[in-house]
Amino acid sequence: MRAARGRGPHRPARLPLRFNYHPHVTVAHEVADDLLDAAFDGMADYEAAFDVDEVHLFEHGDDGVWRPVQGFPLGDAPTR
Numbered sequence: 001m002r003a004a005r006g007r008g009p010h011r012p013a014r015l016p017l018r019f020n021y022h023p024h025v026t027v028a029h030e031v032a033d034d035l036l037d038a039a040f041d042g043m044a045d046y047e048a049a050f051d052v053d054e055v056h057l058f059e060h061g062d063d064g065v066w067r068p069v070q071g072f073p074l075g076d077a078p079t080r
Helices: 033-042
Strands: 054-060 066-073
Touching: none
Parallel strands: none
Antiparallel strands: 054 066
């Protein structure tokens, strides 16, 4: 991931990042703090396992919409 991150039409590969990337799932946003706390507490014991054959780079547009920019196959996955 580190090698793929940061490459694209608008971000040079050598641009320093302000934070380390970590894979995540958004469970809530733009909700009241008590609802976010409830979501956090409700998912405290949540675990999941799944196979991943590709990751995608998304770009956050000025309109607030996330759009896919490029896919990165992992392992022996075929290039799309």
